[in-house]
Ligand SMILES: Nc1ncnc2c1ncn2[C@@H]1O[C@H](COP(=O)(O)OP(=O)(O)OP(=O)(O)O)[C@@H](O)[C@H]1O
């Protein structure tokens with residue numbers, strides 16, 4: 370079995386420790402606090418939150434994923450489903466479903482897992498007041514932590530300000546519920562929590578998630594290779610961590626490729642790293658090849674220039690010149706479009722590929 374995980378939240382034995390962040394998050398959750406968690410894509414935000422609540426048996430975590438949420442009705446339905454998912458006992462699920470009768474719930478049973486799932490009727494839950502009942506329910510439990518993941522996506526809705534103001538007023542009234550807001554588009558999250566005009570201004574403490582402790586993560590990875598009797602020297606681990614900017618998600622993705630090109634009893638070396646790159650690109654080829662034709666000519670030029678700048682850059686005069694686009698505002702516009710498409714992320718004033726392997730692939734294509 371491959372001992373690396375990617376694309377999923379990791380907890381328990383799969384979670385390389387982040388003691389300090391876990392401690393402060395747990396403290397906040399246990400005192401009905403409000404915290405917003407930010408950090409770049411695939412850095413481990415959702416895993417950190419899941420791991421922080423995992424041992425807290427007296428806490429009832431309500432995970433709501435707001436990724437690409439479509440409107441108020443969608444928010445209400447996702448929140449309702451998340452509340453119901455916290456209940457495993459069949460009799461209690463029915464009671465919960467009854468409480469949400471105004472959303473006209475329908476229960477079905479998954480034929481594969483046998484677990485019940487609930488959907489709500491289209492056209493229900495599209496009034497701001499629909500949220501009142503849901504928040505009243507979680508507050509009544511007195512031990513809920515509501516986790517709103519990809520919270521910044523609410524900003525994309527046409528009636529965002531109305532919804533955000535309503536959420537803020539409801540959350541303010543919750544005395545016994547803690548709230549964790551999480552988001553991977555950092556400047557949008559900061560906009561919500563640090564701009565004076567925002568209803569959420571100064572309403573939550575900030576928890577920044579950066580790379581894992583390099584030594585701890587190196588040991589964690591070495592042990593995983595050892596579990597399959599592969600020995601990985603420190604020098605090779607350094608190469609991987611540097612190529613992946615120490616981002617745990619990208620590191621684990623690379624390690625899966627490396628695992629697949631190596632075998633039991635082997636000492637891992639440079640030629641295996643080269644083979645792992647080959648394996649990675651073979652797996653990504655189709656999606657990478659589809660991507661470039663879907664971009665505008667300006668976006669393509671900017672993405673190429675960013676790849677050749679090592680995968681990250683500010684919008685300096687020097688960078689703008691390397692794009693080959695004469696007008697600086699056009700470069701900025703193309704970069705913003707790349708951020709909106711989640712190909713590039715903005716960290717302070719630096720723009721960086723969300724997927725560092727795409728940057729390497731683009732560089733290779735133009736050699
Ligand atoms: N503490 C950790 N120990 C080991 N691997 C980790 C850890 N945290 C994250 N990872 C790796 O990173 C991947 C992404 O983790 P996670 O989904 O938690 O990140 P995220 O920041 O929420 O990502 P996104 O921005 O896409 O929402 C995991 O599948 C795993 O491979």
Ligand SMILES: [Mg+2]
Pocket residue numbers: 414415416518
């Ligand atoms: Mg996440």
